[in-house]
Amino acid sequence: MEMPYFPGCTLYRKAENLDASTRSSLAALGVKLIELPRWTCCGAVVPLARDNYMGMVAAARILADAAKMGKTLATVCSFCYNVLKQVNYVMQRDPEARQKLNNYLEEGYRGEVRVIHALEICRQNPSLRAAKDRGSGYLRGLKVACYYGCTLLRPAAVALDDAENPAVMEEMVAVLGAEAVAYPLRTACCGSYQVLHEGALVAQKVREIIASASAAGAEVIITSCPLCQFNLDWWQERFSREDGGFRPVPVLYFTQLLGMALGVPPGDLGLERHLVDPRPLLSGAPL
Amino acid sequence: MPESLIPIYIMGKRYEVPEGLTIMKALEWAGYQLIRGCGCRGGFCGACATVYRVPGNFRLQVGLACQTPVTPHMNLVQMPFFPANKAIYDLDKVGSPLETLLQLYPEITRCLGCNTCTSVCPQKLQPMYYVAAALRGDFARAAELSFDCIMCGLCAARCPAQLAPYNIAIFVRRYYSKHMRPKPKHLIERVAEIRAGRYDQALSELAAASEEELKKLYVNREFEKL
Numbered sequence: 001m002e003m004p005y006f007p008g009c010t011l012y013r014k015a016e017n018l019d020a021s022t023r024s025s026l027a028a029l030g031v032k033l034i035e036l037p038r039w040t041c042c043g044a045v046v047p048l049a050r051d052n053y054m055g056m057v058a059a060a061r062i063l064a065d066a067a068k069m070g071k072t073l074a075t076v077c078s079f080c081y082n083v084l085k086q087v088n089y090v091m092q093r094d095p096e097a098r099q100k101l102n103n104y105l106e107e108g109y110r111g112e113v114r115v116i117h118a119l120e121i122c123r124q125n126p127s128l129r130a131a132k133d134r135g136s137g138y139l140r141g142l143k144v145a146c147y148y149g150c151t152l153l154r155p156a157a158v159a160l161d162d163a164e165n166p167a168v169m170e171e172m173v174a175v176l177g178a179e180a181v182a183y184p185l186r187t188a189c190c191g192s193y194q195v196l197h198e199g200a201l202v203a204q205k206v207r208e209i210i211a212s213a214s215a216a217g218a219e220v221i222i223t224s225c226p227l228c229q230f231n232l233d234w235w236q237e238r239f240s241r242e243d244g245g246f247r248p249v250p251v252l253y254f255t256q257l258l259g260m261a262l263g264v265p266p267g268d269l270g271l272e273r274h275l276v277d278p279r280p281l282l283s284g285a286p287l
Numbered sequence: 288m289p290e291s292l293i294p295i296y297i298m299g300k301r302y303e304v305p306e307g308l309t310i311m312k313a314l315e316w317a318g319y320q321l322i323r324g325c326g327c328r329g330g331f332c333g334a335c336a337t338v339y340r341v342p343g344n345f346r347l348q349v350g351l352a353c354q355t356p357v358t359p360h361m362n363l364v365q366m367p368f369f370p371a372n373k374a375i376y377d378l379d380k381v382g383s384p385l386e387t388l389l390q391l392y393p394e395i396t397r398c399l400g401c402n403t404c405t406s407v408c409p410q411k412l413q414p415m416y417y418v419a420a421a422l423r424g425d426f427a428r429a430a431e432l433s434f435d436c437i438m439c440g441l442c443a444a445r446c447p448a449q450l451a452p453y454n455i456a457i458f459v460r461r462y463y464s465k466h467m468r469p470k471p472k473h474l475i476e477r478v479a480e481i482r483a484g485r486y487d488q489a490l491s492e493l494a495a496a497s498e499e500e501l502k503k504l505y506v507n508r509e510f511e512k513l
Contacts (some may be wrong), residue, residue: 009423013385040400040419058400 005033017270078225145218250278293431333437371451381437
């Protein structure tokens, strides 16, 4: 099955391994992602004022272009997912915004594309059940903390799962033979863009999230957000340098874990790009 | 046959000019002497970008003055130059290309994707998409999409985020050509031949030739086969 795909800017540079592992692991599930032939930045943050139409132009154009390719648009970066889905929501529900944006773009888009996250593709995929066997137990018993952060779940209108008690990542982890640990801070904010000017605040958030996951016995954390991954990874590497007693928890993209379970060649997963090296932990797997 | 004159408006002033002229010839016919804003007169150099509107159409239209015929009631002004942020850099000292791009032209992150640049490009390029590709570090794509840019400056004139897309693009193409593309073997060989003096004698002969001889040589010159 082919599906139009919006990678997003970050996946071209800092998070190339999220892009590569998403494409390869979904291919292993029989879903071929077809990158949109032309695309721009989605805007990265959605305007909070509903009449800030200019801030929604890029996402609306991307959606209108996707509508010419199919009924769905796949994405995996949590921020892109959030922006595309929120703007799509506006195009579906807000007649005035829809008219303004279509008038400007010279399109007739009405929100008919379904923005779908790679986690949702996995949830629907019949091949995923079979993956348990193909995984040959690399992940058996691995204790995984699923970290959602904000943008997959908030606001509730665009959440890809129950915004208060999501389960989509935990279900996937269980199917793969690993064990999802329960910990309270899995939907907490990592501090996000505050890292640019309030580093200490983000450091504190990261300490809390890691402590919460570690207390539940997590050996690895998974996420779909390049910024969550960066914040959790970068600060942990720094804590480790400053404090020999700090025990970092590797932070992977869920697609990397999925790819390992599905037998994707390790070279296609980019595990070596993380600051807290996950490879020693996963040495049982053929990396 | 009597000449058929049509009205056009140059900077708001009405002139009657012969039908069939290009904008550039019409400007000169109307009495303007062009010492800037005209270059090759062949549609390549990008010096004579012009913006115009015609009655009944709200859209701003663009063209190169040397290539675009006048039409009745065309309301035009030349936009041969537009001030643009132009960074200085040494390609041999560029580290990370994307980080350098963000340092040289930090305004690139202000792009909201309005696509005004694309609507104003006389080359029918898509500056928004090459800016987007550059911003995500896809220099190969940005270089490809901007290859036919003639640097006329109209995109910079219109950009609400105040980018100069064409200067961004030329940094990308320079970096891409110097550091990312495979080195062309034939070029290296040709430069070596020139350095070794292969064309010195021919050049001296040209320099010493009379005007008559030069004219004859020019008329009989070899054309590159397409």
